[in-house]
Each structure stands twice: as structure tokens, then as C-alpha cells.
Amino acid sequence: MATGRFVNNMSVAIFGGTFNPVHNGHLRIATELAELLDVDNLRMIPCALPAHREQPNATAEQRLEMLRLGIGENTRLLADDIELGRDGPTYTIDTLREIRMQIDDSTPLYLCIGMDVLATLDSWRDWQKLTDYCHLVVSSRPEYQIPETGPLAEWIKPRLCDDLHQLKQSSTGKLHLCNLTMLAISSTAIRDKISNSEAINFLTPAAVVNCIQQQHLYE
Ligand code: ATP
DSSP, X not given: OOTTSSOSSSOEEEEEEOOTTOOHHHHHHHHHHHHHHTOSOEEEEEOSSOSSSOOOSSOHHHHHHHHHHHHTTOTTEEEOOTTTTOSSOOOHHHHHHHHHTTSOTTSOEEEEEEHHHHXXXXXXXXXXXXXXXXXXXXXXXXXXXOOOSHHHHHHHGXXXXXXXXXXXXXXXXXXXXXXXXXXXXXXXXXXXXXXXXXXXXXXXXXXXXXXXXHTTTTO
């Protein structure tokens, strides 16, 4: 990854995903997160080789291309290819370490995830160390609840921080839950629709729809 990507001391927010393909649920939530966290832009990071998921049937490059098309002219969002140059499975902890090496220790770094992702966080590599490098910002998602029992729930509790101002005053260590616009759209539903020859218009931007059709993805 190019050095100097983060050239100032502004807070940094990242939002990882498979983006297979990106959809309006991702784009809406990412836009609201950028506003809420008061960052110049939110970096959307497609993973290269999902460590915990079946291999997607669009390549990493195609997912990145769709992400760029989906973001379009929205200057609040950026497609970041930081994980695509890495060999083997990608782990978020490595991405956080890489970004931390480029920004000041005192700069807030926000890792934005959905509640569905929080529920399985304890399957991630070095999950207990994630908040050594960043804050976690968790957006609710239809049908997913915060874990209430077990080691993950115990890990979450002392980190919970309702006060956004307090969150912004420190650079790492807290977990903030936020209620943003939840659109009941998933990439799985989009892939299923395509394989059933159903229209996907308005679930993802028109430029992404065109790209999927031109490259015959997910058919
Ligand atoms: P799939 O259906 O293939 O599992 P997905 O739609 O869940 O995909 P991902 O790329 O896995 O999309 O998600 C990346 C991030 O976006 C995750 O943190 C997830 O919680 C969040 N996210 C996905 N869909 C939505 C949505 N409709 N609203 C809010 N957040 C979402």
C-alpha cells in the first residue's frame, strides 16, 4: 500500500466487507457513518480472500470495480484497495496495524461494522486486540441483536460507550452502538435475484447494475 495515504491528523474511519456486490444498504450506512463520525471520508475496504466466508464468485478486482462505480461522485466515501495486495487470507487486525503505522497514536481510528458482524467477532484473528488499535462503531441491522452471554458479551460490556463526544476524544478502546438507517438489502439477496433472473434495480446503483449485467456476474 502507498505510504502517505493518510496525510493529515483527521480521524480515520474504515468499513470493511465482501461487497459482493456493494448495495444501497452499504452505501447509505457508510454515508451516515461518515457524517456521524465527522470524518472527511469513510474508507470502504473490500477483503481479498474472506477468511470466514465461501469464496465469492466475483473476483476481488470486480468487487473493487463495482464498489468504485457504486460510490460514484460521492466524495464522502472512498474505495480503498489496502487488502487486495496481500497474499493469502486477509485479517482485519493486519489492516488496522498497517493503518496505525501511518497515523498518529492520538488520531481516532474507527472500525465500522454491522451488528451481524459483531455477533461473530470472536471468530476473527486476535479479536480481543482489535480495540488496541481502534474504536468499534457498530450499526444495528435488521434481525441481529447484541451478544448477551459468553466471552464476547463480557468483552463488549466494559468497552461500551454511548457518548459520541467521549468516543471522539480518545483514539482507541471503545465500542459505540448506533442506530442508523437500516435498509433490508443484502448482497446474498441480490445474487439470488440475479440467479433467478429477477431485476435488481434500485437495490444497488445503476452503474453497478450495468457492470453486473455486462460482465454476467452471479448468473
Ligand atoms: P452477504 O449477503 O454476502 O453476507 P452483506 O450484504 O452482509 O453480504 P457484506 O459485504 O458482508 O454485505 O457487509 C459488509 C458490512 O456491511 C458488514 O459490516 C455488514 O454488517 C454491513 N451491511 C451489509 N448490509 C447492510 C445493510 N443493509 N444495512 C446496514 N449495514 C449493512
